[in-house]
Amino acid sequence: MLDPDVILMDLVMDRLDGIGATQKILAKNPERKILILTSFIDDEKVFPALAAGAKGYILKTSQAAEIAMAIRKVANGEDVLSDAVQE
Template identity: 50%
Template sequence: MIRVLLVDDQQLVRAGLRMLCESDPEMEVVGEAADGGPAVRMAQQLRPDVIVMDLRMPGVDGTTATARILADRPSTRILVLTTFDDDDHLYPALAAGACGFLVKDASPGELLDGVRRAAAGESPFSPDVLRRLVAKALRPAEPPRPALTNLTDREREVLALVGTGLSNPEIAERLHLGVTTVKTHVANLMTKTRSGNRVQLAVMAAQSGLVA
């Protein structure tokens, strides 16, 4: 069971998110908070697996709350869900430790998948956001990354699909592999490329020409 804490200053948004999450038998909404201050306290008390975090809120904003929560409970997965996907909101949230970033025009299925992926240790991003992260990393001033000569053909295939933003189950379906096998390939890719997360792998895929 994935324990979820919802943080948004709009009651109607929280109600909709609660109904959506509780429609999934694998999720339990353990609490709601209207701003970052109560969210920090509730994260300590309720120990959620995933926090769905808005950014612009009265009182303590989502970026500040994210940093405070992770300073106390670094294993918590914080998934940003916001209307504002500009760089002024994106990069501070990621620097604070958010594991993913979705915009509020995401479909219900995309949001539920994002919560599941966050709980599984992945980094869910809206496609447009991921493309911006990759594009920024590909600017000329960015130093080149290591060559991929040490990767197997299968690892290259997996890396290319990570670069398009696919989740592990989606990659498994595309390549006719087991999800556990894909997870192993992703773990090996992170080790071989010295990447700390899936975003860095996506950047690596683009830099190496594996993603158009």
């Protein structure tokens, strides 16, 4: 069984979207840490993702260093929001 420190989750997937997948994962394993990595910045995606239990939400257009830092922060239990999402 895989035991990742942080799960990077996209919002658009074939059978189940990232919000539904986040809910399913956390229902079975509430200690999991999920970081949404997506291209969507609208409130209709951000708020449901965070309400589903994601610890962070960053954009795919973020710099590699910002993504790496977000992963580290989420691994350490911190919540993370991309600057663009906060605006």
